[in-house]
Amino acid sequence: MQIAGHSAHISDGFRDLIHDRAEHLIRIFDGITTIHVTVTVEKERRIAEIVANVSHGAPVVGKAVADDLGAAFHEAVEHVETQLRRHKDRIRDHRGRGPQAASAPGPADEDEWQPDLGTDETGESDDAV
Numbered sequence: 001m002q003i004a005g006h007s008a009h010i011s012d013g014f015r016d017l018i019h020d021r022a023e024h025l026i027r028i029f030d031g032i033t034t035i036h037v038t039v040t041v042e043k044e045r046r047i048a049e050i051v052a053n054v055s056h057g058a059p060v061v062g063k064a065v066a067d068d069l070g071a072a073f074h075e076a077v078e079h080v081e082t083q084l085r086r087h088k089d090r091i092r093d094h095r096g097r098g099p100q101a102a103s104a105p106g107p108a109d110e111d112e113w114q115p116d117l118g119t120d121e122t123g124e125s126d127d128a129v
């Protein structure tokens with residue numbers, strides 16, 4: 001985990017909060033490889049950006065702007081949580097599907113029409129010579 005502050009000092013308490021929330025993100029999706037947190041202080045606004053690199057797919061990015069740094073961070077975490085849950089659902093739903101599962105016909109219903117294959121009730125062909 002990397003924490004960076006642009007034009008901002010990050011207190012120990014805020015670092016602890018960042019670590020706690022990062023652990024929470026890892027509990028949501030254990031395929032996270034790295035987390036980068038960047039906080040920026042400008043004149044009138046505070047910006048928090050979280051980039052979570054995941055093992056399956058593109059990085060998950062959450063960015064928020066607020067008047068308070070804590071509020072911006074919490075909003076960015078919520079964005080990342082939502083994206084990680086969606087990403088996890090996509091992976092879980094996709095794993096059970098393969099080319100055979102999508103194209104394999106299911107069992108035929110008895111009420112469903114079946115074509116006559118040219119056999120009589122005994123299973124012999126009608127074309128006996």
